[in-house]
Amino acid sequence: MNRRSLSLALCGLLLLPSGSAAQQKQAPPPKPKPEAEKKSEKVTEAELSPLEQRGLALARQAGDDAVSLDDKKGAARIQAAAADLFWLREQEYARKLFQRAYDAALAYYRESKDDNLERVGRSAATGRQDIRLEIIRAVSKRDPTFGRELTNKYIEEKQREYQEQRTSSAARNPEDDRMFGKMDPSARDLLQTASSLLSADLKAAVELAQRAFALGLTQSAPNFLAQLAGRDRTAADQLYLSALERLRTSPDPNTAQLLLLAAYPFGEGQVRVSNGGNTSMMGFNPPQNFQVDPQLIQRFFAVAMTLMARTADLNPAQMPDAASRAGTALFTARLFEPKVAHYQPNLMDEWQRLMGRLAGLVNPQVGTQIDDTVKEAARDEAQREQRTGPPLDAADRIKALLDQAEKASDFNQRDSLYYSAASAAQQAGDVARAMEIIGRISNLDFRRKARDWIGFSAAMSAIRDKRYDEARRYALDISATDQRAYLLFEIARAAVEQKDRQRATELLDEAAQKAAEADNTLDKLRALLGITHTYASFDPSRAFEVMTDAVRAANRVPGYSPDDARLIRALETPGGNSSMMVQSVEGFELNRVLARLASADFDRALALAQSLESKPLKLGAMVAIGASVFEKSK
Numbered sequence: 201m202n203r204r205s206l207s208l209a210l211c212g213l214l215l216l217p218s219g220s221a222a223q224q225k226q227a228p229p230p231k232p233k234p235e236a237e238k239k240s241e242k243v244t245e246a247e248l249s250p251l252e253q254r255g256l257a258l259a260r261q262a263g264d265d266a267v268s269l270d271d272k273k274g275a276a277r278i279q280a281a282a283a284d285l286f287w288l289r290e291q292e293y294a295r296k297l298f299q300r301a302y303d304a305a306l307a308y309y310r311e312s313k314d315d316n317l318e319r320v321g322r323s324a325a326t327g328r329q330d331i332r333l334e335i336i337r338a339v340s341k342r343d344p345t346f347g348r349e350l351t352n353k354y355i356e357e358k359q360r361e362y363q364e365q366r367t368s369s370a371a372r373n374p375e376d377d378r379m380f381g382k383m384d385p386s387a388r389d390l391l392q393t394a395s396s397l398l399s400a401d402l403k404a405a406v407e408l409a410q411r412a413f414a415l416g417l418t419q420s421a422p423n424f425l426a427q428l429a430g431r432d433r434t435a436a437d438q439l440y441l442s443a444l445e446r447l448r449t450s451p452d453p454n455t456a457q458l459l460l461l462a463a464y465p466f467g468e469g470q471v472r473v474s475n476g477g478n479t480s481m482m483g484f485n486p487p488q489n490f491q492v493d494p495q496l497i498q499r500f501f502a503v504a505m506t507l508m509a510r511t512a513d514l515n516p517a518q519m520p521d522a523a524s525r526a527g528t529a530l531f532t533a534r535l536f537e538p539k540v541a542h543y544q545p546n547l548m549d550e551w552q553r554l555m556g557r558l559a560g561l562v563n564p565q566v567g568t569q570i571d572d573t574v575k576e577a578a579r580d581e582a583q584r585e586q587r588t589g590p591p592l593d594a595a596d597r598i599k600a601l602l603d604q605a606e607k608a609s610d611f612n613q614r615d616s617l618y619y620s621a622a623s624a625a626q627q628a629g630d631v632a633r634a635m636e637i638i639g640r641i642s643n644l645d646f647r648r649k650a651r652d653w654i655g656f657s658a659a660m661s662a663i664r665d666k667r668y669d670e671a672r673r674y675a676l677d678i679s680a681t682d683q684r685a686y687l688l689f690e691i692a693r694a695a696v697e698q699k700d701r702q703r704a705t706e707l708l709d710e711a712a713q714k715a716a717e718a719d720n721t722l723d724k725l726r727a728l729l730g731i732t733h734t735y736a737s738f739d740p741s742r743a744f745e746v747m748t749d750a751v752r753a754a755n756r757v758p759g760y761s762p763d764d765a766r767l768i769r770a771l772e773t774p775g776g777n778s779s780m781m782v783q784s785v786e787g788f789e790l791n792r793v794l795a796r797l798a799s800a801d802f803d804r805a806l807a808l809a810q811s812l813e814s815k816p817l818k819l820g821a822m823v824a825i826g827a828s829v830f831e832k833s834k
Contacts, residue, residue: 251802255829258806259285262819262826263297272308273331274761274816276301280335281823285830287342295346298339302350305331306357318763320770326782328763330389332357333396340400348404351393355408358389380419380456380473387415395424398431406435413443417457419482422471425464429487436487440464441499448503453510455529458503462536465496472535474573475527476566497543501536505547505554508533512557526561527570533558534574594628602637612774615641619650619773631658631674643774652678653771653779659687668694672707681718685711685727686767686785689734696738705742708735712746720756722764726788728753733787733796740800747797747808754790755813762820765789790817791824798828 248256263282266275283297308314308331317325332354340347390412397405409424421443429436440461447458459473467490473480511529516522533555540551559567598621605617618641625634634654641647655674662671668691675687688711695704708731715727728750735743754760765788772778786792798805802825809821 252829254802255826256285256289258822258826262822266304266816266819267300269816269819271816272304272311273314274820276305276308276331276335277762278816278819278823279304280338281820281827284338284342285823285827294342298335298346302332302335302339302353305335306353309357309361318768320768320780326768326780329396330392333393336393337396337400340397340404344401344404347397347401351397351404351408354393355386355390358386362386380417380454380460387412388418388420390415391418391420391424395420395427398427402431402435406432406439409439410442413439414446417443417447417460419460419480421460422463422482423484425461426469426484426487429464429490433487436464437493437496440496444499444503448506453507453514454525455504455507455511455532456525458507459528459532462500462532465493465500466539467492472573472577473528474531474570475524476531476562476569476573477524477527479573494543497539501540501544501547504532504536505550508554508558512554512561514561516561523562523566526558527566530555530558530562530567531570531573534570535577538578594624598624598628598633605640611642615643615646616773616775616777619646622650622654626654626657634658646774648679649771652680652683653769656683656687656769663687663690663694666694676710676714680769681715681721681723682726682730682767682788683769685715685730689730689787692734693737696734701738704734704738708742708746712749716749720753722757722760725750725753725757725760725790726764726767726785729790729793730785730787733793736793736796736800740797743797744801744804744808747793750790750793751808751811754817755811760790760814760817762789762791765792791820794821795824795828795831798825799831802829 259282263279263286266278266282269275269278279297279301283294283301286294286297316328316330318328319325332350336347336350336354339350390408394405394408394412397408406428409428412418413421425436425440428439443461444458447454447461456473456475460471463469463471463486467486469484469486471482508529511525514522514525519525533551537551537555540547562570601617601621601624605614605621608614608617618637622634622637625631625637631654635651638647638650638654641650655678659671659674659678662668662674671687671691675684675691678684678687688707692704692707692711695701695707711727712731715724715731718724718727728746732743732747732750735746765785766782767785767788768780768782770778770780794805794809797808805828806822806825809818809825812818812821
């Protein structure tokens with residue numbers, strides 16, 4: 201009992217009247233128990249409704265049957281979902297399921313050597329969530345102590361994996377080494393683990409992030425700092441300052457890593473890194489309600505000047521990548537020159553002297569490329585500040601790109617320049633001109649993909665501006681089945697919100713017809729699931745009809761898993777540049793869709809789940825349907 205509660209209790213004793221009246225006075229109702237205390241309580245089956253008992257029976261059967269699956273990743277996911285459902289009802293059984301789930305995930309990674317990367321092109325790849333981290337996050341919400349035990353096991357396992365990779369001379373990405381410098385690869389996974397624990401165990405997340413930053417700054421560091429600042433600004437500031445200090449005292453000066461910290465003190469959501477030959481750009485959600493602290497900015501500029509000065513003193517004969525480092529340092533100096541003038545004008549003379557020294561170390565052509573990249577960054581920033589209207593100098597930029605394309609003798613280079621010009625036109629709001637420019641691309645496959653990329657962006661802009669008829673026209677021109685369906689059901693959702701169910705039905709039927717005509721691929725399955733999910737919000741009967749088609753597609757598409765519940769758009773130019781957008785889509789996850797349908801008709805949804813031929817899909821769906829009963833009760 202804390203001091204305040206004790207004082208209140210004493211006051212209550214002093215005010216109690218004597219005699220039976222005091223004895224008859226009712227005590228205040230007990231306060232709700234936190235989940236930490238609830239977890240020791242067991243809800244007996246006698247207290248559950250018949251439907252809830254069926255739901256638990258389904259989940260228990262699926263959790264037990266998952267042990268025999270050859271698909272250990274699927275087994276881990278099923279057991280973890282069942283464990284989460286049973287935690288407040290049968291904690292001992294739930295704990296056993298969680299442990300089995302982690303063991304199955306551990307076995308999966310040891311046997312498969314999965315690196316959690318999904319290749320979507322020649323050079324483009326996107327990461328998948330490590331199933332072990334999914335389990336740790338679920339456990340930590342229920343029991344932080346148990347979660348930390350599994351986290352420590354995970355870290356030990358990652359260290360073992362990296363040691364195994366080193367001894368087998370596993371290849372690493374050379375581009376990252378040139379741009380950001382070498383570091384212990386476990387830094388990325390430690391920070392990924394920290395990010396997954398932010399909502400469940402803030403203290404553990406910060407401790408892991410400190411360990412990760414001590415090993416080196418990865419490209420996910422800016423996003424993590426922004427997330428942490430939204431939860432604990434003091435902890436984020438301390439982590440940022442400690443990272444700056446490590447860079448300042450590092451024997452290996454690298455301003456590329458400094459740029460990974462550059463967004464934080466200004467509360468920005470974008471990082472650019474360039475050495476003149478290669479450019480990397482990362483966008484993320486900036487911290488909400490971030491108050492700029494001049495001391496953090498001052499510290500950033502001080503460390504930047506230290507690193508730039510040390511880079512200017514590098515001996516190219518002793519360091520093969522000295523030119524690349526000098527290019528990155530020069531880019532840093534030119535990129536932040538306006539901010540130095542704004543925040544610390546007293547540093548301008550020294551800043552410009554350093555910039556001159558660095559400029560003398562790089563090839564003039566590299567210097568020109570750096571200038572162009574800095575100007576592009578300035579245009580983007582000006583556009584963000586304007587919020588409306590076309591990008592600055594858009595017409596001149598488009599004309600320059602078209603002129604370069606016409607003069608290019610190499611077909612790949614010419615097509616890449618045409619795409620850049622089309623992209624600039626689309627960003628300026630002139631979609632018709634963008635499509636006309638795309639029509640000049642000679643590579644037919646690239647032309648189609650570029651048209652899809654521009655069309656999707658144009659459709660999303662139209663949806664945001666509530667120009668739904670225009671968005672539909674763009675959507676229908678897109679060849680990718682899941683992208684087209686996604687846009688159509690987003691427009692349909694807007695129609696439902698406007699109480700126009702007839703229009704929503706027309707759009708969804710149109711999307712379903714297009715999907716039905718497509719080959720049996722993951723794209724088709726995702727499309728049908730998303731359409732079903734949207735229909736379920738206002739027409740369950742029609743939703744079940746489309747879901748029947750989705751189950752048929754799932755039985756013809758091998759390898760579908762919850763990892764595929766994402767919309768991935770990737771575009772690689774013939775010149776070798778790539779762009780990629782990845783977003784999770786709730787309606788693309790089969791289990792979530794069936795659970796939503798179960799809230800309307802439990803038995804019909806269960807029958808669909810049991811008609812799935814893939815045993816991992818079937819068991820996962822059974823757990824989701826079982827859990828839906830309790831969500832409906834809430």
